[in-house]
Each structure stands twice: as C-alpha cells, then as structure tokens.
Amino acid sequence: xxxxxxxxxxxxxxxxxxxxxxxxxxxxxxxxxxxxxxxxxxxxxxxxxxxxxxxxxxxxxxxxxxxxxxxxxxxxxxxxxxxxxxxxxxxxxxxxxxxxxxxxxxxxxxxxxxxxxxxxxxxxxxxxxxx
Numbered sequence: 001x002x003x004x005x006x007x008x009x010x011x012x013x014x015x016x017x018x019x020x021x022x023x024x025x026x027x028x029x030x031x032x033x034x035x036x037x038x039x040x041x042x043x044x045x046x047x048x049x050x051x052x053x054x055x056x057x058x059x060x061x062x063x064x065x066x067x068x069x070x071x072x073x074x075x076x077x078x079x080x081x082x083x084x085x086x087x088x089x090x091x092x093x094x095x096x097x098x099x100x101x102x103x104x105x106x107x108x109x110x111x112x113x114x115x116x117x118x119x120x121x122x123x124x125x126x127x128x129x130x131x
Contacts, residue, residue, distance in 0.1 A: 003061075003069075006116030007045075009054030011075045013112040019055055020074040023122040025104040028066040033099045037068060040096065043088040048072070053079020055112075060119060071122045073110060 013019060028037060041059060048057050055073035062069070074080040083089060106126045110117065 003119060004059045006056050006058045007048070008056045009048060009073075010050060011053050011055050011079075013055055013075065015112060017075070017112055019110045019112065020077045020080055021108045021110045021117060021122075022070070022072050022074070022080055023106050023108070023126045024070045025126055026068045026070070027101040027103070028068070029099055029101050031066055033096075034063060034066065036099070037096065040088065040092040041068075044092060047083070047086075047088045051079070051083045054083065056115060056117070058116070058119075069119070069123070071117050071119065073115065073117060077107070 026037075028034060038061070041061075045057075045059075048054055053075040055075060057070070057072040060069040060071075072080070074083075084093075104126050108125055
C-alpha cells in the first residue's frame with residue numbers, strides 16, 4: 001500500500017513558525033489485527049481533519065511487515081497531546097492495547113517551508129533515535 005498523500009489540517013502556520021512534528025512507528029503483533037487498525041485509521045483521519053492545531057498528516061502502511069508509520073505536524077505540543085487523548089484516537093488506544101508491539105515515537109521541530117514533511121527524513125530521525 002503506498003503512503004497516503006500529505007493532507008493539510010485546519011491550522012495554517014505563518015512563515016517562520018516552529019511546528020511540533022510527531023513521527024511514529026506502530027508494529028502490529030498479528031496480521032489479523034491489520035483490518036482493525038485500518039478501520040481505526042479511517043476514523044482517526046476524520047478526527048485529524050478538524051483537530052485544532054493540526055497542520056498536516058500522512059500515513060504509510062507497510063502491510064507485509066505489519067507496520068504503520070504516522071507523520072504529523074502541529075502548531076504545538078499541547079494541541080497534539082489534546083488530539084491523542086480525545087475522540088477516536090483515545091478509543092483506538094484502548095482498543096488496540098496489546099495488539100501493537102514495541103512502538104517508536106519521536107518529536108522534532110520543523111518550519112512551514114519544510115511542508116509537506118519527508119518520509120525519508122522522518123524514518124531517519126526515528127531509527128537514528130532508537131539506536
């Protein structure tokens with residue numbers, strides 16, 4: 001499955017604004033969990049479209065390796081944290097508990113001129129951080 005295209009969120013940053021970027025790697029434990037995760041993905045993408053502070057987001061599903069990568073940019077960390085703890089995302093965290101192996105997360109700064117964010121840069125940040 002190819003990476004989904006970068007989708008703009010409701011927050012339109014000004015030039016020079018420092019954005020809060022989250023990169024995540026979510027390895028599922030079983031292939032049978034993929035359909036459940038994809039259903040949650042659809043619901044969470046709807047939530048992202050209207051999430052305060054969301055600048056943009058994308059997803060790369062590596063189905064053969066049961067691994068999902070997320071990449072999102074936010075106006076600030078507080079907006080991102082509020083999103084994580086609300087609506088569909090909060091329900092997904094509870095439902096997928098025990099279905100995800102050892103996830104990886106890293107945050108980093110970016111400026112609006114770097115949008116859309118690069119998958120290769122994001123993966124390098126996350127894998128370099130985990131070494």
